[in-house]
Amino acid sequence: MDHQEPMERSASTERMQPITSVNSGDGIPMGEDLYSFTIQIVNVIFYGRPGPGNEWVLIDAGMPKSGEKIIGEAVKRFGEDNPPKAIILTHAHFDHIGGLIDVLEKWDVPVYAHPLEIPYITGMRDYPDPDMTVEGGMIAKMSKLFPTEAIDIGSRAYELPEDGTVPHMPGWQWIHTPGHSEGHVSLFRESDGALIAGDAFVTVKQDAMYKVMTQELELSGPPVYLTPDWESAESSVKALAMLQPRIALTGHGVPVSGEYLQNHLGRLAEHFKELAVPDHGKYVDGQDKE
Template sequence: MERSSSTERFQPMTSVTSGQGIEVAPDLYCYTVQIVNVIFFGVAGEGNDWVLIDAGMPKSGDKIKEEAEKRFGNDNPPKAIILTHAHFDHIGGLIDLLEVWDVPVYAHELELPYLTGQKNYPEPDTTVEGGMVAKLSFMFPHESIDIGSKAHALPDDHTIPFMPGWKWIHTPGHTEGHISLFRHDDHAMIVGDAFVTVIQDELYKVFTQEKEIGGPPRYLTPDWDIAEQSVEILAALRPSLAITGHGVPVEGQWLHENLDRLASDFQSIAVPDHGRYVDDSK
């Protein structure tokens, strides 16, 4: 496996919820690593089967493993790792984890080039409208990693390995192969960065985790038209709860009202006034 700055370059950013976990449902546990969430799917208990969704910030592998051991016991790796996408803050701990867990990694086929060393993401857009995090985004790595044969495309039938009852939904815009996860039985949703519940480009709000719905992080989103379509798709599913890649999990009336508002007013709420990708589309 080949590392890159996306797994090796520690990012000196944190939030008040870093190191905290929330049991959103009996089989859904959201754990915050600095400024990003990873999700454990599986009922807590030593030896129980479980799945990891996303892999946190660079250098976070040990923290994720320790939290998993608290929930599922020692020497009990996940059945698989599912990635919503392959940005640095969602794969940062991946290679460290794969060195101790011999498990498959699943992502949309369009994300596989970023996991097999074939393609780098575009550089973050520091010119985009936004707060201090957007201005500091030049520090964020965009290079691919190479996990070789451990990388697998998600099944074409939209099922998710080892997650019965769940389907993956292609929600591009933030990245080409971005996915969200949806369970029809209770309308639970894991959305990665298709939308977030903290304004991710403002440093103060990131630190305090002030709850506020927003579109995908502005400095790493290259296609706003498709990102809008993805939010419309998710809103139409009427989720009962949503775990986002950034911000606190949300549910019920707050989720319904704010997600509907984001879908209907996406251009004014989410799309920046200016930036490389906004200007290129005009």
């Protein structure tokens, strides 16, 4: 690729957030070609077999100002002068695109997202403000500090293929899992039941400061303060549970697998309103929780 056009940053790439978990800087391999790397309170995913020169793909791009950490970990895993074949975004909230422009300035590669997310990475549309009034813990209350402004990567942004395939990830399919954002996607590989869920569900109670900082395991619905459509969020979790994944890597929290994943994802899908939907908040009030 040969892009000369400048990119436009915003608070979503520049405003560092003073929140860090005990797992920050840790990497967890899952199988031969998946690796979850934690930056502060969010995970980026590396797809590809480790080794110098091996092809790889980056899924999501971390917190604001995290580009150097992503690049450094990629070099350790795949060697110098070995850019990713592509970057895939599950969605474009600040904690999933915070390091994107830094990475693109190092490696000018295509970025794929659902068509409904493209406006947020091409400077066309900002996200709704976080809901600091929502039921939840301290992080929910401080979410007013979280940036929602779009960035602009211009013609580097590409729509995911209509046929559901994932570029440079053979055997994977993308699944539209809206709710947390309107164009949120999850990635699934049927051959081994591997799921990259983004924030469709997570494995830590993301609104609670103590649980986020300690990374206490708890399979939960999407982060409450940035989820505007709970009906769609429920449908998405039910669709993912129907796939019966055997491995799940999520945007927040540690990867999970096996019986724990099957049991707790099934329970979340069956009791989503009780377990995931907050009792009050600007995106909840007026909706029927029964």
